[in-house]
Amino acid sequence: MPATLPCSDPSRYQSTRNQALRLFAERGFSRVSMRELADYLGIRPGSIYNHIESKEALLFELIEELYDELLHGARQVCRQAVTPAERLHGLLDAHLRLHASMAAHFRLAEYDSHCLTSEQQAQIRELRARYEQQLVACVECFTGQPVGNSQRAALSGIVTLLNQLPAWVETPQLSAPARLDLLRDMVLSTLQSALRALPD
Structure with a gap:
């Protein structure tokens, strides 16, 4: 309801x-x-x-809406991307673009999900895990290597970075496309460094 x-x-x-x-x-x-x-x-x-x-039911609805949109964007990227690089870059771009229209949703998801009931938190964790699996699949396709447990943990951190980074980086001097390029490059750099530094 x-x-x-x-x-x-x-x-x-x-x-x-x-x-x-x-x-x-x-x-x-x-x-x-x-x-x-x-x-x-x-x-x-x-x-x-x-x-x-209730307040909690409304908070859950808003955070659920965010992850539904993220999953929808990931599915679209998978259908449209031709190469592994296009798929990975497309997923990152779709996530960052969504932040422009759903910034408040991202803020609630990152800072207020602990206010949900235990059952609601479990449902949100499941949605987030499904989205993280989309990123794992993109990385595995891009690198040609399976992702280990420590790397999965790092990719979970990358999702948190994607959720928060656009709110941290103020770039009024940049156009929207240039800002997207900057944010994507920052995420890719962090992603590459994390995967290199971690053992399998």
Whole structure:
């Protein structure tokens, strides 16, 4: 069941989710009370549960949405890429481009997923593991070598880097394509260094 309870007006439903997302990203999920969320949404505190199942359910829905989009992008890259290099670069580019439109989702996924219930955290870990496996497959195809356990751990760290790097690097002087090139090069450099440094 959606965390924001659907109403007859889909645009209002989406607006409620987007406003909550913005507030969580600005303030931090754990710092926002239900009363504050109700005030921000323009809803009376006593009736907020008519609009939102719970804060945690909404947070889960937003993070789940992010990983669904990442997996969708990875599947598209796999269908379109011709060479192993195109597949790896395409996956990194799709991830970094998504950050431009879902930056708040990435922030919640990285910094607030611990606020979810144990069951919700397990579901998000499963989605992330499926995405990490896409990166593992790309690297194995690119290098022609199987990825060992320590390398899998390093690739998990690369996913964290992909999730956070665009928010760290401020490059107002660069065009969007030049910024994407810079971020991709930074990730590739880190990826190559990590795989060289680790034993199989």
